[in-house]
Amino acid sequence: xxxxxxxxxxxxxxxxxxxxxxxxxxxxxxxxxxxxxxxxxxxxxxxxxxxxxxxxxxxxxxxxxxxxxxxxxxxxxxxxxxxxxxxxxxxxxxxxxxxxxxxxxxxxxxxxxxxxxxxxxxxxxxxxxxxxxxxxxxxxxxxxxxxxxxxxxxxxxxxxxxxxxxxxxxxxxxxxxxxxxxxxxxxxxxxxxxxxxxxxxxxxxxxxxxxxxxxxxxxxxxxxxxxxxxxxxxxxxxxxxxxxxxxxxxxxxxxxxxxxxxxxx
Numbered sequence: 001x002x003x004x005x006x007x008x009x010x011x012x013x014x015x016x017x018x019x020x021x022x023x024x025x026x027x028x029x030x031x032x033x034x035x036x037x038x039x040x041x042x043x044x045x046x047x048x049x050x051x052x053x054x055x056x057x058x059x060x061x062x063x064x065x066x067x068x069x070x071x072x073x074x075x076x077x078x079x080x081x082x083x084x085x086x087x088x089x090x091x092x093x094x095x096x097x098x099x100x101x102x103x104x105x106x107x108x109x110x111x112x113x114x115x116x117x118x119x120x121x122x123x124x125x126x127x128x129x130x131x132x133x134x135x136x137x138x139x140x141x142x143x144x145x146x147x148x149x150x151x152x153x154x155x156x157x158x159x160x161x162x163x164x165x166x167x168x169x170x171x172x173x174x175x176x177x178x179x180x181x182x183x184x185x186x187x188x189x190x191x192x193x194x195x196x197x198x199x200x201x202x203x204x205x206x207x208x209x210x211x212x213x214x215x216x217x218x219x220x221x222x223x224x225x226x227x228x229x230x231x232x233x234x235x236x237x238x239x240x241x242x243x244x245x246x247x248x249x250x251x252x253x254x255x256x257x258x259x260x261x262x263x264x265x
Contacts, residue, residue: 023139023140024062024087024088024089024139024140025087025088025089025090025091025093025094025137025138025139025140025201026085026086026087026088026094026138026139026140026198027084027085027086027088027094027097027135027136027137027138028083028084028085028134028135028136028138028158028213029083029084029085029086029134029135029136030080030082030083030134030135031080031081031082031083031084031130031131032079032080032081032130032131033081033082033129033130033131034129034131037129037130038081040129041082041126041129041130044126044129045066045261045262046262047107047111047122047126048066048126049064049066049262049264050110050111051103051106051107051110052064052086052106052264053110053264054106054107054109054110055102055106056264056265058106058109060093060097060102060106061086061087061088061093061097062087062088062089063086063087063263063264063265064084064085064086064087064262064263064264065084065085065086065150065260065262065263065264066082066083066084066260066261066262066263067082067083067084067085067156067258067259067260067261068081068082068258068259068261069081069082069083069256069257069258070256070257070258070259080134080256082130082261083158083256083258091139091201094137094201095137100123103123104116104119104120104123107119107122107123136200136210136213137200137201137202138198138199138200138201138213139198139199139201140196140197140198141172141175141176141197141198141199141212142175142176142180142196142197143194143195143196143197144180144183144184144187144192144194144195144196145184146187146193146194148193148194148217149265150194150217150260150263150265151260151263152260152261152262152263153220153259153260154193154217154218154219154220154259154260155217155218155219155220155221155223155224155257155258155259155260156215156216156217156218156257156258156260157215157216157224157255157256157257157258158213158214158215158254158255158256158258159213159214159215159216159252159254159255160209160210160212160213160252160253160254160255161210161211161212161213161214161250161251161252161253162209162210162211162212162250162251162253163211163212163249163250164248164249164250164251167249167250168211170245170246170249171212171246171249171250172197172199172212174242174245174246174249174250175197175212175214175246176197177242178239178242178243178246179197179214179243179246180195180197182232182243183195183216185232186227186230189230190223191223191226191227191230192216192217192218192223192227193217193218193219193223194215194216194217195214195215195216195217196214196215197212197213197214198212198213198214198215199211199212200212209253210253210254212250224257
């Protein structure tokens with residue numbers, strides 16, 4: 001059964017156009033750490049960053065981020081403190097990304113003074129520090145044409161969306177044809193640095209909590225608040241109508257504001 005499911009998923013990925021090889025695949029992991037373990041987890045993030053650096057150097061991933069969540073609506077009623085974002089160049093690497101043996105191999109390369117037993121214990125202890133309740137496998141659908149470089153200290157809002165039933169294609173069209181140009185305009189006005197739009201990569205049913213995610217990136221709080229106050233005075237009635245239709249094609253489920261703590265590129 002598991003083999004059949006994997007084949008079905010792989011067929012879904014390969015059915016995407018040949019340009020899919022140029023797409024970016026992303027895994028979001030929302031993490032909860034008990035208050036008395038936060039300092040321990042902060043030590044773990046440095047260990048994990050070194051392991052992911054080796055993973056990138058070996059071509060397993062394209063990059064990795066760790067963000068601390070500042071505020072926002074609670075996802076599933078949980079008080080998450082962190083979200084990690086791992087970037088892949090193809091869906092197969094994305095699905096293989098959490099294999100324990102690969103983690104151990106990368107950790108041994110990152111920390112040659114540690115033996116395998118010590119590495120497995122370190123990974124096990126680190127994983128025990130946090131509760132990973134939400135993991136989302138996603139594929140990038142659209143992004144702004146900027147060359148912004150991610151650095152610790154930048155801000156982002158993670159907006160989880162659910163397309164209205166029967167309006168899946170309408171919603172994606174709105175993001176690409178209506179909202180993408182708005183974000184491009186904000187970037188040109190120095191009111192935003194980067195934006196991307198992603199859809200869930202694995203098959204989902206009608207009861208799925210969310211189907212898409214937008215990631216809005218800002219250099220600092222000043223730019224973030226200025227962006228929130230932005231109003232395009234040149235927008236036409238037709239464009240405003242298109243915006244409203246786009247908003248009506250999706251339900252904004254959760255929004256988190258986050259600060260980038262660690263980045264591997």
